[in-house]
Amino acid sequence: MEHAVEAIKKYKRFLVTAHVNLEGDSLGSQLAMKELLEALGKKAVIVDSDPVPGHYKFLPRADEVSNNIDKKLIFDAVIVLDCPTLRRIGRVRELLKKNKPIINIDHHISNERFGGVNWVHPNASSAGEMVYRLFKNMNVPITKEVALYLYIAILTDTGSFNYDNTSSITHEIAGELLGYGLDPALVSERVYEQRSVADLKLLGLVLSTLKLSDDGGAAYLVITRKMLKDTGVDVSRSEGFINYARSIEGVKIAALFKEDPKDRKRISISFRSKGDVDVNSLASCFGGGGHIKASGCTMEGSLSGVKNKVLSKIKEVLHGRNISFK
Amino acid sequence: MEHAVEAIKKYKRFLVTAHVNLEGDSLGSQLAMKELLEALGKKAVIVDSDPVPGHYKFLPRADEVSNNIDKKLIFDAVIVLDCPTLRRIGRVRELLKKNKPIINIDHHISNERFGGVNWVHPNASSAGEMVYRLFKNMNVPITKEVALYLYIAILTDTGSFNYDNTSSITHEIAGELLGYGLDPALVSERVYEQRSVADLKLLGLVLSTLKLSDDGGAAYLVITRKMLKDTGVDVSRSEGFINYARSIEGVKIAALFKEDPKDRKRISISFRSKGDVDVNSLASCFGGGGHIKASGCTMEGSLSGVKNKVLSKIKEVLHGRNISFK
Numbered sequence: 222m223e224h225a226v227e228a229i230k231k232y233k234r235f236l237v238t239a240h241v242n243l244e245g246d247s248l249g250s251q252l253a254m255k256e257l258l259e260a261l262g263k264k265a266v267i268v269d270s271d272p273v274p275g276h277y278k279f280l281p282r283a284d285e286v287s288n289n290i291d292k293k294l295i296f297d298a299v300i301v302l303d304c305p306t307l308r309r310i311g312r313v314r315e316l317l318k319k320n321k322p323i324i325n326i327d328h329h330i331s332n333e334r335f336g337g338v339n340w341v342h343p344n345a346s347s348a349g350e351m352v353y354r355l356f357k358n359m360n361v362p363i364t365k366e367v368a369l370y371l372y373i374a375i376l377t378d379t380g381s382f383n384y385d386n387t388s389s390i391t392h393e394i395a396g397e398l399l400g401y402g403l404d405p406a407l408v409s410e411r412v413y414e415q416r417s418v419a420d421l422k423l424l425g426l427v428l429s430t431l432k433l434s435d436d437g438g439a440a441y442l443v444i445t446r447k448m449l450k451d452t453g454v455d456v457s458r459s460e461g462f463i464n465y466a467r468s469i470e471g472v473k474i475a476a477l478f479k480e481d482p483k484d485r486k487r488i489s490i491s492f493r494s495k496g497d498v499d500v501n502s503l504a505s506c507f508g509g510g511g512h513i514k515a516s517g518c519t520m521e522g523s524l525s526g527v528k529n530k531v532l533s534k535i536k537e538v539l540h541g542r543n544i545s546f547k
Numbered sequence: 548m549e550h551a552v553e554a555i556k557k558y559k560r561f562l563v564t565a566h567v568n569l570e571g572d573s574l575g576s577q578l579a580m581k582e583l584l585e586a587l588g589k590k591a592v593i594v595d596s597d598p599v600p601g602h603y604k605f606l607p608r609a610d611e612v613s614n615n616i617d618k619k620l621i622f623d624a625v626i627v628l629d630c631p632t633l634r635r636i637g638r639v640r641e642l643l644k645k646n647k648p649i650i651n652i653d654h655h656i657s658n659e660r661f662g663g664v665n666w667v668h669p670n671a672s673s674a675g676e677m678v679y680r681l682f683k684n685m686n687v688p689i690t691k692e693v694a695l696y697l698y699i700a701i702l703t704d705t706g707s708f709n710y711d712n713t714s715s716i717t718h719e720i721a722g723e724l725l726g727y728g729l730d731p732a733l734v735s736e737r738v739y740e741q742r743s744v745a746d747l748k749l750l751g752l753v754l755s756t757l758k759l760s761d762d763g764g765a766a767y768l769v770i771t772r773k774m775l776k777d778t779g780v781d782v783s784r785s786e787g788f789i790n791y792a793r794s795i796e797g798v799k800i801a802a803l804f805k806e807d808p809k810d811r812k813r814i815s816i817s818f819r820s821k822g823d824v825d826v827n828s829l830a831s832c833f834g835g836g837g838h839i840k841a842s843g844c845t846m847e848g849s850l851s852g853v854k855n856k857v858l859s860k861i862k863e864v865l866h867g868r869n870i871s872f873k
Contacts, residue, residue, distance in 0.1 A: 276796075381707035382721070383739070385732035392722030395708070396715040406711035410821060413709070414794040418759050418766070421791055425754030433744050440744070465747055468740040470602075495736060 225340040226358055228324045229257075232297040234264045236321075239302045239348070241270045241311040242457075243286075245377025245412065247303045248277055250326075250348035251286070253370040254300060257352065260361045266294065270311025276415035280373075281366045290315050298322045301336065303348035305329040326351055328386075331512075346391040349374020353394055368401035373412060381409075423452040427462050432546040433469065438539045440466040441476040441532070441546070443524070449482050456482055467493040474498055474535050478528055488527040491517045503538050507531070551666040552684055554650045555583075558623040560590045562647075565628045565674070567596045567637040568783075569612075571703025571738065573629045574603055576652075576674035577612070579696040580626060583678065586687045592620065596637025602741035606699075607692045616641050624648045627662065629674035631655040652677055654712075657838075672717040675700020679720055694727035699738060707735075749778040753788050758872040759795065764865045766792040767802040767858070767872070769850070775808050782808055793819040800824055800861050806850055814853040817843045829864050833857070 229235075237254050239247035251267050258265040267286045277283060290312050299317065304310055304327055307317075317323070325336030328351060330343040345351045349371045356363055363371075375395055379387045382395070399405060423444075430443040444459055456479060466475035474494050481487035490507070492500035493515055500516045507530075509518025520527045532546060555561075563580050565573035577593050584591040593612045603609060616638050625643065630636055630653055633643075643649070651662030654677060656669040671677050675697045682689055689697075701721055705713045708721070725731060749770075756769040770785055782805060792801035800820050807813035816833070818826035819841050826842045833856075835844020846853045858872060 376708075380735075381709055382702075383707055383731060383735035385730065387725070387731040389722040389726045392718040392725065396718030396722065399713070399718065400715045404711065405709060405713045409706075409709035414821065415796045416791075416794045418757055418795060421754050421757050421795070424791075425751045425757075428747050428751030428754070431744055431747050431751075465742075465750075468742045469744060469747070470741045495740065 222340050222342075222354065222358060224338045225324055225326060226355065228298060228322065228338045229261070229263075229300075229355070229359070232263070232322075234296045234298075235266070236294065236296040236299045236313075236316060237265050237267045237302070238269055238299065238310050238313045240304045240309040243269055243271050243273060243277070245277070246347045246349055246374040248273060248280070248283070248286070249370040249372075249374030249377075250302045250352045252280060252282060253349065253352045253356075253367050253374070254302060255282070255285075256364070256367050256370070257355055257359070257361055261359065266296065268294070268313055268316065270313050276412060277373075279411050280370065292316065296321065298324060300324045300326060302326050302352075303328070305331045306333050307335040344388070346386045346388065347374045347378035349378065350391065350394060353398075363398075363401060365401045365403070368398040368403055369408070372398040372403055372405075373408065376408070377412065417454075417458075419452045419454045420458050423448060423454045423459065424462060424465075426452070427459070428465060431466065433472070434536070434539075434546050436539075437469075437471040439474045439476070439532075439535050439546075440469050440472045441478065441528075442466050443528075444477065444479045445524070446480045446482055446485075449480075463491045463493050467495060473539060474500060474503070476531060476535065478524060478531075480524055486521050486523075487519060488522065488524060489517065489519045490527070490531055491515075498538070503534065506534055548666050548668075548680065548684060550664045551650055551652060552681065554624060554648065554664045555587070555589075555626075555681070555685070558589070558648075560622045560624075561592070562620065562622040562625045562639075562642060563591050563593045563628070564595055564625065564636050564639045566630045566635040569595055569597050569599060569603070571603070572673045572675055572700040574599060574606070574609070574612070575696040575698075575700030575703075576628045576678045578606060578608060579675065579678045579682075579693050579700070580628060581608070581611075582690070582693050582696070583681055583685070583687055587685065592622065594620070594639055594642065596639050602738065603699075605737050606696070618642065622647065624650060626650045626652060628652050628678070629654070631657045632659050633661040670714070672712045672714065673700045673704035675704070676717065676720060679724075689724075689727060691727045691729070694724040694729055695734070698724040698729055699734065702734070703738065743780075743784075745778045745780045746784050749774060749780045749785065750788060752778070753785070754791060757792065759798070760862070760865075760872050762865075763795075763797040765800045765802070765858075765861050765872075766795050766798045767804065767854075768792050769854075770803065770805045771850070772806040772808055772811075775806075789817045789819050793821060799865060800826060800829070802857060802861065804850060804854055804857075812847050812849075813845060814848065814850060815843065815845045816853070816857055817841075824864070829860065832860055 255265040323336035325339045328345040332341040426448045433440045463477040477491045479489045494500045504516035504518045507518040581591040649662040651665045654671040658667040752774045759766045789803040803817045805815045820826040825839045830842035830844045833844040
């Protein structure tokens with residue numbers, strides 16, 4: 222952390238960025254970082270490859286997150302938040318210049334140390350928790366807005382304090398942040414209760430495809446192109462659907478097969494595991510990857526062909542026995 | 548609290564009970580209370596009207612929760628946890644005797660002060676949080692088992708720290724409890740990830756019934772007798788389904804109509820609200836009740852007849868305008 226603090230003190234104008242497909246942590250940690258830098262008398266611009274998702278537009282200053290890759294942008298250093306690899310910042314790579322140092326602040330254990338300064342803290346629940354520590358270390362007062370950004374970062378990245386990145390410290394910080402005048406129920410409504418009727422209709426259709434292996438150790442769901450067309454829902458709204466397959470008692474591996482809405486020969490597959498089953502190596506068998514408990518890959522072929530290949534591999538991973546899905 | 552502490556010190560043999568339809572808080576607070584009493588050298592027996600739900604049977608000593616209404620049971624005092632009214636303890640009322648004092652420990656604002664001692668603390672997140680305070684006040688060390696009971700009580704009663712009963716203190720306590728060696732991800736799996744395939748098939752069918760009012764302010768779902776029969780799922784497994792209707796952006800009132808599996812003329816209805824809409828008074832129009840944001844009632848009639856009555860009333864409550872459901 223000391224090197225990150227030094228670098229922040231040293232430079233004047235910052236480009237702040239994070240990974241593609243913005244969510245609570247990448248967005249909250251960037252907005253809080255901008256406030257930190259401004260409180261220190263610095264200039265900061267947030268540029269991301271993807272837009273702010275609709276349900277986060279209520280955040281103060283969310284409209285200052287730019288998606289404009291303006292090559293004339295002037296800055297002294299780049300702060301990259303919540304990114305294990307530099308590839309994950311997407312189009313913002315075009316703004317990077319050889320002589321502009323990168324400050325890499327991340328909590329992913331797989332972080333590739335791509336920065337000039339690398340503060341990687343895998344025990345932190347979220348990038349937001351790391352930015353919280355910067356506020357404390359640099360004696361910058363936390364405002365209600367900053368508390369909101371950091372609380373949302375922690376809330377969403379811990380799955381409401383249910384994932385294994387939740388610790389006593391996570392709760393201590395969340396408790397302190399609520400103390401700045403946040404209403405947890407109101408935040409929860411804004412973040413989580415923004416579904417559409419079509420989203421729920423799609424969920425209903427996807428749940429009707431649920432299949433369980435005959436030994437109960439694996440379950441899968443399918444999203445077809447037709448379902449997306451019939452409901453008019455964007456496939457990005459299906460985030461979290463796979464957790465329904467994972468939530469079945471006894472299931473160790475859950476899979477979600479998604480037909481690509483545009484490319485008829487492309488299927489993307491998400492994996493989740495419970496207990497100590499490693500779906501990172503499962504996904505890597507098909508050229509994908511991720512974390513031990515959450516991973517994914519993309520394959521070419523028909524839905525049934527891809528399904529057969531993946532389900533055979535799942536059986537192998539689980540116990541090499543010949544199990545079937547019902 | 549002092550009166551509760553005095554009463555606990557005074558008596559020797561306790562009957563501990565809580566409300567019908569045991570859930571995380573009623574169960575966790577009772578099991579922790581039994582540990583507290585035993586640590587103080589007292590005797591304690593837990594007797595409840597309903598059995599321990601399957602997904603809580605993993606809790607240590609859950610098998611000591613009795614459903615046997617044994618009128619020969621000997622005790623000096625009764626501790627009633629998490630009950631706004633004495634009616635809510637169900638069949639355990641048969642064990643109450645005139646000369647046996649009742650110690651009423653509860654966090655519901657509507658608590659009817661039915662005890663000889665009444666410690667009612669509406670700012671506590673849960674009955675578990677109140678039992679935690681007893682441990683602290685009486686200097687009884689918290690074991691890992693007690694931490695598990697209290698953590699589950701708090702986790703489930705706050706909807707994973709998302710409801711408006713969550714405060715800075717709630718997080719402080721949760722953080723301390725995790726520090727006794729709990730694995731939050733493992734607890735979450737045991738408590739929340741115990742669905743069956745049939746549960747999810749039922750959810751899929753129920754979601755296909757989703758209707759939204761044309762002004763977007765209300766949404767409802769239906770569970771028919773046929774759905775329960777086709778999936779073989781007990782209606783008690785549909786707890787939480789109503790939250791899907793509530794989670795739609797802009798919805799202020801959500802309703803779930805359930806056909807009674809046995810009585811062809813009986814429909815039970817649950818209500819949930821967002822923002823400041825009062826569904827307690829809505830339910831009371833039909834002889835039901837509950838809280839401002841969560842209530843319910845039971846009505847006689849056909850599904851379509853009951854639906855029409857309730858939906859008209861919802862329109863009235865929302866704005867008196869003539870809205871229709873699509």
